[in-house]
Amino acid sequence: MSGSEYLVGELRRVREMLGLTQEAWGERIHFSTSHVGSIERGERPALPDYLSAVDRAFGTAFVKFYREFVVGERAPVWYxxxxxxxxxxxxxxxxxxxxxxxxxxxxxxxxxxxxxxxxxxxxxxxxxxxxxxxxxxxxxxxxxxxxxxxxxxxxxxxxxxxxxxxxxxxxxxxxxxxxxxxxxxxxxxxxxxxxxxxxxxxxxxxxxxxxxxxxxxxxxxxxxxxxxxxxxxxxxxxxxxxxxxxxxxxxxxxxxxxxxx
The missing domain is CATH 3.30.870 (Endonuclease; Chain A)
Structure with a gap:
């Protein structure tokens, strides 16, 4: 499993653990329900602006994980x-x-x-x-x-x-x-x-x-x-x-x- 796949899974797991629907989650972080859904379905990448909003709302550390395990994972080897x-x-x-x-x-x-x-x-x-x-x-x-x-x-x-x-x-x-x-x-x-x-x-x-x-x-x-x-x-x-x-x-x-x- 790649770092980005694990990240999406953790976002979904935290939301479900808190008992929030995608709509309620989106309201808390000021993103649309469709945006939340597209990320959880893997149709849209979870970028730092989204992750920062989640961290601020729920005290998580998804941006730190993103920086350490996701950025560059699919970049060219030489880069x-x-x-x-x-x-x-x-x-x-x-x-x-x-x-x-x-x-x-x-x-x-x-x-x-x-x-x-x-x-x-x-x-x-x-x-x-x-x-x-x-x-x-x-x-x-x-x-x-x-x-x-x-x-x-x-x-x-x-x-x-x-x-x-x-x-x-x-x-x-x-x-x-x-x-x-x-x-x-x-x-x-x-x-x-x-x-x-x-x-x-x-x-x-x-x-x-x-x-x-x-x-x-x-x-x-x-x-x-x-x-x-x-x-x-x-x-x-x-x-x-x-x-x-x-x-x-x-x-x-x-x-x-x-x-x-």
Missing amino acids: RPFIEQEGKATLIRAFQPLAVPGLLQTEAYARAVLMAYGVRGEAMDVALATRLGRQEILYRQPDSCQLVAVIDESVLHRRVGDPCVMHEQLTAVVAACEQPNIRVQVVPADAGAYPGLDGPFVIATVDGRSVGYLEGYLQGRVVENPDDATSLERTWESIRDYALSGPQSLELIMRTAERWT
């Missing part, structure tokens, strides 16, 4: 080592010149990105659950992870999904930055050539050391060698030199979001 490090990180530094970083993607935006790669059906549900589930590290309490993301301005103008998806996504980025642990900066289009043209990467700070991840077309690569990690950090700092300040970046994102309406 799992970094997901494990990401889950323990106190700081994530992400550079993405092509798309909104996965930790900030809305469900609709993530779905459009995955569809572009030919992901469909059950594989889509699994991929979405993994991607959206990773975002829990930014909102966990009391030790939420700090995220500093730098994106290229082209990300704001590249249509992913339809205009509504883009407006929702850019608005969500601005809203996320209201959290004290999340910051996004934009490298403007007039910056010209800069070190980030080599492609996206992520640096996770785990137990005082840096672990990098380089995205690739066939598969990514985890960077644990201290010298290579230091080189990646130098590149990160060089890229930030080209970026707008936080307030300037948010202003640009908000202006662009309005153009997508």
Whole structure:
């Protein structure tokens, strides 16, 4: 039995143990009866927003179980080592010149990105659950992870999904930055050539050391060698030199979001 299957079974068991119907359970956690039913039938993944609501209402620890046993269980083998490090990180530094970083993607935006790669059906549900589930590290309490993301301005103008998806996504980025642990900066289009043209990467700070991840077309690569990690950090700092300040970046994102309406 997989971790996700066990999780669904435990959700159902707790509900039945408390003598609650799916409707009553949904009322307590502020989710619809149909949403509850689809999760218990395995038609919809149980994501952190749902699990957090259950934990708040009933004093359970389903989010902790999700983080430790479900996230990444069906991710590619080569990606799992970094997901494990990401889950323990106190700081994530992400550079993405092509798309909104996965930790900030809305469900609709993530779905459009995955569809572009030919992901469909059950594989889509699994991929979405993994991607959206990773975002829990930014909102966990009391030790939420700090995220500093730098994106290229082209990300704001590249249509992913339809205009509504883009407006929702850019608005969500601005809203996320209201959290004290999340910051996004934009490298403007007039910056010209800069070190980030080599492609996206992520640096996770785990137990005082840096672990990098380089995205690739066939598969990514985890960077644990201290010298290579230091080189990646130098590149990160060089890229930030080209970026707008936080307030300037948010202003640009908000202006662009309005153009997508």
